[in-house]
Amino acid sequence: MRGSQCVAALLRPARPWPRRGVWSLSRRVAHHSRRCLNSAPSSSRHVHNAKVPRTPTWQPVHETLLPPVIHVSPDLVDKLERLALVDFRNQEGVECLEKAIRFADQLHVVNTEFVEPMDSVLEDSSLYLREDTVHEGQCAEDVLQLAKNTLEEYFVAPPGNIPLPKREERSAMLKNSEF
């Protein structure tokens, strides 16, 4: 395929590049891919997939149609970090989240009146009911073997109730660890 040939060419230069003028990697890739695309239609037997439209069919949604912008406050960031044990790390991470929310806001344009929300694609399948018999268990060894720390057939966990360090402490910790 054309694509892989381009990449292979990139890795093994066909002819020695001039020493003066170092080309950056990104420019090399752009250069090659342009060459690949331009050369494709004339000499390929590649049939365009009918399921893929030739021109984009979507229009970007105008700002006025969207609900007001949601800003993620530092308190909310804190709360999310605590609830989901995620780490936003820095402002860029938060901005990424805000952009993702803005992107999802486009769903508000769709009219869902009189439409029942769908939980999952399984909602029309029947729920299997199992008879009340015992056919599992009695495998303490199996279940315990993956645990790092066990004590006499019990799993060992740190004591409950370790709160996340407060925000000031956390940012201090991050400062030290930031690369």
Next chain:
Amino acid sequence: MAAASAGFICNVNVPKPVVIKLFSLNHVIKRRLSTSVTRCQSHCPQMVGVVGLEVHAQINSTSKLFSGSQVSFSSPPNSRVSYFDASLPGTLPVLNRRCVEAAVMTGLALNCTINMKSLFDRKHYFYADMPAGYQITQQRLPIAVSGLLIYSHLGGPKRNQVISKSIRIKQIQLEQDSGKSLHDEHQSQTLIDLNRAGVGLMELVMEPDMSCGEEAAAAVRELQLILQALGTCQGNMSEGQLRVDANVSVHRPGEPLGVRTEVKNINSIRHLARAIDHEIQRQMELLEQGGVVQNETRAFDQKTGLTIPMRDKEGLQDYRFMPEPNLPPLLLYVSGRVPAGLDPSQVVLVDRVKALLPELPGVRRERLVEEYGILPEHSYTLVNEDGLADYFETVVKATKAEPRKVIGWVVKELLSNLNQQNLKVNQSLVAARALAELLDLLETGHVSSTAAKVVFQELWKNPEKGAEKIIQEQNLGLMSDAATLQIICQKVVESHPEEVDIPKNVIVLNKLMGQVQKETKGRADPVQVRAILQELTSS
């Protein structure tokens, strides 16, 4: 990835009790509540308590809710754990039919509306005894809603009036239980046993319709009786089969509800009443002193009878509910409206379950009153004690004595003996048949009622001897020979000349009768003695 971000930050929110430290109570006003009398007392006449209960009842099934491992109370740690219970990747939940039937039956018994379509959700929080990080529950659309728990308790000045009350039940939902954690403070670690993880629970959410500990205790007792009668839960609070958390607040009637606190760690009905009463008292005192009630979780310490704050939650808990993607909606059917092609083993018919409902405690109480003509408070006692109603019915069927007489013996003599030695009805030393025999002898006039009581106590000590034998041995037979009685009565009257002066005085007569009975060791026929004495004293 920067591994130095404090290594692994293990954050655990506290939805349940963990470390309970007993603080020094010097600064706390220790006011012991009288536990023998748990009456609804308002500390401050205007304020009243508002109590709502959250009950978790462990479903009495052989296997767990979503997996095929066994439900058992005490087994070697982690021996009843399947791969799904341990939340190993690649495992999926498979719903247990028996649990669905149990929830439907409980809903019907509590007058709920059964939702023919109910949905499962995930409730997320982190805790070591819940390896998945979420609990499968039914928050949006539970299996049963809008019910009513009707309970009665003995009230009134003499505590012999049966007062009927009711609590609205908001919803009943199926959910998973979590494992058990044992805290080892010395080594600063927690030991986790997942045997209980995944066992089916019915969560009954009730509206805050109660106002004191006594009502709550009576309601939970009634719920226990109902669940035991249905067979859906064994209702043993000490074994954790029935767990109750109380939401307590105080306010003045007419004003909006006050801030509520949640009281946990209650493991018996008596403690429930104590804990609630203490918490109401505490809140009232706090408000009187100008303080503010915090929205927190408090643990009940049974040794001191006080509620102690647990490490408070950091703000309100957010469980991030989301639909359970691995379980389609649960559909229930009614006979005659089942779509074609469905396997019968996949169909739960609500009307069939309704037909299988046994006699509920409330109905039984009424039936006992109607059928046997006993007083409502006696009927209440019969149903309240395990097995007492059955005992009573056995005796009534085996004896010629009237139920009204039998009930006296059962509720007074038998029950007091049992209570003295802390025995259950099925451990009674006098079997139902033996009591029936004794009552027959009483009916036919072989023994007086006073003597019969003595015989009963003898039977209790020597259950292998029959009533007749004891009567013979101890010569407790009824003394009805007129001549003998006349002589004894004469003797008594003569030895109490000052009493006889007042003619036809009932009190005097009773006193003389008492003397005669003392002489005859309770064997004298009371009817005859009374007649003879009346004759003697009136002349």
